[in-house]
Every structure is written in C-alpha cells, then in structure tokens.
Amino acid sequence: xxxxxxxxxxxxxxxxxxxxxxxxxxxxxxxxxxxxxxxxxxxxxxxxxxxxxxxxxxxxxxxxxxxxxxxxxxxxxxxxxxxxxxxxxxxxxxxxxxxxxxxxxxxxxxxxxxxxxxxxxxxxxxxxxxxxxxxxxxxxxxxxxxxxxxxxxxxxxxxxxxxxxxxxxxxxx
Numbered sequence: 001x002x003x004x005x006x007x008x009x010x011x012x013x014x015x016x017x018x019x020x021x022x023x024x025x026x027x028x029x030x031x032x033x034x035x036x037x038x039x040x041x042x043x044x045x046x047x048x049x050x051x052x053x054x055x056x057x058x059x060x061x062x063x064x065x066x067x068x069x070x071x072x073x074x075x076x077x078x079x080x081x082x083x084x085x086x087x088x089x090x091x092x093x094x095x096x097x098x099x100x101x102x103x104x105x106x107x108x109x110x111x112x113x114x115x116x117x118x119x120x121x122x123x124x125x126x127x128x129x130x131x132x133x134x135x136x137x138x139x140x141x142x143x144x145x146x147x148x149x150x151x152x153x154x155x156x157x158x159x160x161x162x163x164x165x166x167x168x169x170x171x172x173x
Contacts, residue, residue, distance in 0.1 A: 034099055038131035042081065042091060059083050062146055063168035070116050071156070072098035074164025078152035080140065088140040090126055090152055096133055097164055102157040103129040105138050107149035112165035115153050119162075122148070129154060 042059060064079040076095035082088045090107065105127055110120040126138035140146055147170070154163040 035133050036099060036131035038134040038136045040130075040134075040136050043087075043089065043137055044083070061171040062088075063170050065112070065152070065166040065168050067095070067097075067152075067154075067164045067166040068112050069164050070162040072100070072163040074098075074154055076166075078166035078168060080146040080152075080168060082146075087142075088144070088146060089137045090140060090146075091135070091137050092152070093135050095131075095136065095154075097129075097154055099132045100156050100158075100163065103132075103163065104155050104157055105129055106153040106155050107140070107144075107146065107168075108151045108153050108165070109149055110151060112151045112153075112167045115151055115155075115162045115165045118160070119153060119155060123153075124149070 044059070059081045060083075062080040062082055064077060067074045067076050067078065069075070074095075074097040076097075077093045079091045079093065080088060081091055090105065092105070104125055106119055106123050106125050108115050108119045108123045110118075110123075114120070124141065124144055126140065130136045146168070149168060151165045151167050153165040155161070156163060
C-alpha cells in the first residue's frame, strides 16, 4: 500500500463508523427483535372526584374501533372512555404492533385510512407508546372533545408514518 492510500483509509473508516452510528440511532434495528408488554387496568374515577351522587356511576364508552395495519402489522381495539368525574382516556386493548423509534399515540381528525398520508391539522398527541403489546391507557387532555376525532393512531415521529390506526365510531347506548 502506498502512503497516499493508507492516509485515505483512516478518513474512510471514520466516515463509515459515523454513518453506522447514525443508522443505528435512526433505525434502532434491535427493536425488530424486542417486545414490551403492558397490562394496565382501566382506571376508575375516585369517589371524591365523582361526588356522592355519582359514586356508583362507572366509566362510559364514547367510541371504539379496531386497528388496521399501515406500515407495520397492527391489531387490537381503541376505546375512548369518560369517567363520572369527568376525566377521559383512550384505552388500547389487546394491542399488537411493532416496536419502533419514537412511537407515539395520537387522536386524529382524519379517518384511519387517511392518516397514512399524515395525522391532519388538530391531531392531539397523548404520549409515547408504553408498549407494543397489551392493554394501556392514555389520558385525554382536559378540554379535549373526543367526538372531534375520527381515529386513534400509533405514529412513528422519527419517520412520520402510521404503524396502524383505528376508526373511532360512537358507541350507542
């Protein structure tokens, strides 16, 4: 090897190491081989929050729907639930999806099929996905009207893609 080509090897190796590090950071490929299970119970409103007249009133389903797959196989059910005390949650039940980098849960004004192209103006982030398997609850911010949203979405922030979404149809009764 000549002196010139040896000097070129070090910068090339340095570029390759940096590129590999960036790739690992962005794609987090190990998440393709891991699962995080969550099994949260549906929360209950406290008696003090519900008041004496409503203490026996239980949670009420507002809307629900089944997940459809987008960029990753996703299944399970999404429910919006209101409590007697006024609090609301989005509950994901029997969720099965992929792990991924920076995955969030959203309520979107678009229907489940349309969120493939983006969440839409007015989408509300409820938090980071707690796990890719199981049952979990996400508080809906006070003052948010869940009837204004058409779907619950599992969204990867890093790559701006929907893993899956569920149309939220009003529950009658």
